[in-house]
Amino acid sequence: xxxxxxxxxxxxxxxxxxxxxxxxxxxxxxxxxxxxxxxxxxxxxxxxxxxxxxxxxxxxxxxxxxxxxxxxxxxxxxxxxxxxxxxxxxxxxxxxxxxxxxxxxxxxxxxxxx
Numbered sequence: 001x002x003x004x005x006x007x008x009x010x011x012x013x014x015x016x017x018x019x020x021x022x023x024x025x026x027x028x029x030x031x032x033x034x035x036x037x038x039x040x041x042x043x044x045x046x047x048x049x050x051x052x053x054x055x056x057x058x059x060x061x062x063x064x065x066x067x068x069x070x071x072x073x074x075x076x077x078x079x080x081x082x083x084x085x086x087x088x089x090x091x092x093x094x095x096x097x098x099x100x101x102x103x104x105x106x107x108x109x110x111x112x113x114x
Contacts, residue, residue: 018055020063025053027070042069 008016028038028049035053039046042065049066052058067073085093 017057021053021055024066024070027072031070038066038069042066
């Protein structure tokens, strides 16, 4: 079994692109799809898929189209931005929470009849 823990920081750009290419090829083969089929679905040339799988640089848009064709866009989940509240903001929000409930006022004497 291959080591799945990569030290991305220590890898060269070429090594990262090569790793991505191997991943795409592995996933394509697991899905039993040809490069031509993926290229057609993605709207790119078969050559582009081949270049990516060989570890050659392709455009980001081409990579996204290929990942979409392979139904692998979930690999981009790490790019999702999450808003994190500071402890002070959390405390302010907690302070604003209701502490008591107020019942309905059944006494309608305060309402005017106009």
